[in-house]
Amino acid sequence: MASERPKVVLEPHLCKGCGRCIESCPKHAITLGSEVDQASGLVPVLIDRELCNDCGLCIAACPEPFGITRDGYELEDPTKLYGELAPTPKPRDIPAREVRLPRCEPLVLKGNYAAAVGALLAGCRHVYGYPITPSTEGAELLAKLLPKLDGVFMQACSEVATVNHMYGTSGAGLPTLTFTSSPGFSLMLEGISYMIGAELPGVFINVMRPGPGLGNIGPEQADIKLAARGLGHGNTHAIVLAPSSPQEMLDLTMLAFELSFKYRNPVIVAADGYLGQITGRVTLPEKLIVPGLPSWAVWGDAEHKKNLHSSIYIDWADLEKHNEHLEAKYRTITEHEQRASGYRVDDAELLLVACNIPARMAKSAVETLRQEGVRVGLFQPLTIWPFPIDRLRPHLEHAKRLLVVEASSGQLEDELRLALHKADIGGIEIRHLRRMGGVLPSAQEIVERVHRIGSEHAVEASR
Numbered sequence: 001m002a003s004e005r006p007k008v009v010l011e012p013h014l015c016k017g018c019g020r021c022i023e024s025c026p027k028h029a030i031t032l033g034s035e036v037d038q039a040s041g042l043v044p045v046l047i048d049r050e051l052c053n054d055c056g057l058c059i060a061a062c063p064e065p066f067g068i069t070r071d072g073y074e075l076e077d078p079t080k081l082y083g084e085l086a087p088t089p090k091p092r093d094i095p096a097r098e099v100r101l102p103r104c105e106p107l108v109l110k111g112n113y114a115a116a117v118g119a120l121l122a123g124c125r126h127v128y129g130y131p132i133t134p135s136t137e138g139a140e141l142l143a144k145l146l147p148k149l150d151g152v153f154m155q156a157c158s159e160v161a162t163v164n165h166m167y168g169t170s171g172a173g174l175p176t177l178t179f180t181s182s183p184g185f186s187l188m189l190e191g192i193s194y195m196i197g198a199e200l201p202g203v204f205i206n207v208m209r210p211g212p213g214l215g216n217i218g219p220e221q222a223d224i225k226l227a228a229r230g231l232g233h234g235n236t237h238a239i240v241l242a243p244s245s246p247q248e249m250l251d252l253t254m255l256a257f258e259l260s261f262k263y264r265n266p267v268i269v270a271a272d273g274y275l276g277q278i279t280g281r282v283t284l285p286e287k288l289i290v291p292g293l294p295s296w297a298v299w300g301d302a303e304h305k306k307n308l309h310s311s312i313y314i315d316w317a318d319l320e321k322h323n324e325h326l327e328a329k330y331r332t333i334t335e336h337e338q339r340a341s342g343y344r345v346d347d348a349e350l351l352l353v354a355c356n357i358p359a360r361m362a363k364s365a366v367e368t369l370r371q372e373g374v375r376v377g378l379f380q381p382l383t384i385w386p387f388p389i390d391r392l393r394p395h396l397e398h399a400k401r402l403l404v405v406e407a408s409s410g411q412l413e414d415e416l417r418l419a420l421h422k423a424d425i426g427g428i429e430i431r432h433l434r435r436m437g438g439v440l441p442s443a444q445e446i447v448e449r450v451h452r453i454g455s456e457h458a459v460e461a462s463r
């Protein structure tokens with residue numbers, strides 16, 4: 001039916017499919033659609049031009065300013081009506097501040113408490129969590145302290161909720177943290193992938209326990225492969241720090257916040273069940289951190305109001321570009337953030353490679369073996385990802401044998417082998433000592449294994 005009136009037209013990409021226009025149409029010319037509009041992701045209505053008489057009643061009914069318009073309608077240039085808009089001020093970085101702490105005597109803290117204190121000193125005031133042994137004391141202490149420090153502790157309804165609360169908080173540019181343990185960490189992986197995709201910081205203290213499945217509540221380095229290689233779907237990596245004492249629980253938790261904001265990426269502190277529970281002497285740092293506000297924060301003022309965080313890139317080329325950007329960031333991290341410590345490594349012919357609690361047993365074994373005259377040392381990765389291959393490389397000039405000591409089925413050894421392969425380093429003999437299920441390698445076992453390796457080589461040499 002032709003009409004004299006200007007034609008009424010639907011703008012499908014602006015239609016939200018609410019259906020209000022359907023009721024307004026006296027000709028029943030509008031029906032619900034069934035096709036998703038690619039631009040909006042919504043399902044617009046359809047107008048039957050045969051039935052429509054261009055009365056315009058649907059234009060008045062539509063809550064979207066331009067969902068339905070008259071043909072030829074053109075937007076008035078708002079600057080002609082209202083003048084030029086005042087320019088929006090650009091958001092700027094408000095840097096974090098350091099405040100000197102008065103000197104105090106060292107504290108005696110269990111590992112979980114030390115990490116919680118580290119979080120407070122790093123300026124974290126937003127903590128979410130779901131209780132899980134053997135990590136719970138960290139969250140418990142923060143639940144008590146944060147309300148007194150103008151902070152927020154929320155026990156989330158699950159680990160999935162926890163990581164999404166963290167996503168929201170870090171999107172506002174605020175330091176945030178959770179304590180969890182292996183089964184809980186598994187549940188957070190999808191959210192960690194989203195945070196990596198949206199380039200948001202956040203600190204995950206994973207006090208690892210044995211698996212698979214529920215396992216038990218003992219110590220195990222069960223999640224090295226998850227933290228180093230399996231942070232949810234897609235192209236994901238995060239710095240993984242591996243403490244071995246309550247002091248390192250505090251120090252590396254503080255470092256985790258610094259690195260997390262520096263690279264706008266989550267950081268994992270991979271502890272183990274024993275480390276969470278043991279008590280040790282902890283010296284507080286000389287300063288605490290008062291967080292600033294990054295320019296990218298979604299914050300309720302004029303400067304930041306245009307900020308948005310998302311891991312959604314509908315256009316395939318855009319997503320590829322974003323992944324290339326993440327890859328470049330991972331390369332920078334790999335180049336600059338490899339960390340390790342060594343004990344009697346300089347003249348060692350055999351190096352023990354161990355982190356977390358097994359590093360303590362390994363250190364004790366080094367002492368015993370050195371007293372026997374065996375040239376052995378301990379190489380302790382403090383970052384599991386990136387694996388500190390550049391720190392290890394110089395020692396491989398004199399140490400051609402490595403003994404990987406770990407409380408897992410070989411997850412640390414896999415990282416070592418991959419790093420050696422990528423660095424094109426060959427000719428190294430790699431042995432291992434592994435315990436699992438909550439059983440830790442003892443110093444005595446390590447000593448015996450080193451003796452056995454020594455005798456095998458003596459036999460070979462005598463052939």
Ligand code: SF4
Pocket residue numbers: 008024025026027028029030047051052053054055056057058059
């Ligand atoms: S212009 Fe009038 S007849 Fe046409 S779809 Fe809208 S309400 Fe219905």
Ligand code: SF4
Pocket residue numbers: 010014015016017018019020021022044045061062063064067068
């Ligand atoms: S009222 Fe507007 S937004 Fe709602 S279905 Fe109709 S055209 Fe779409």
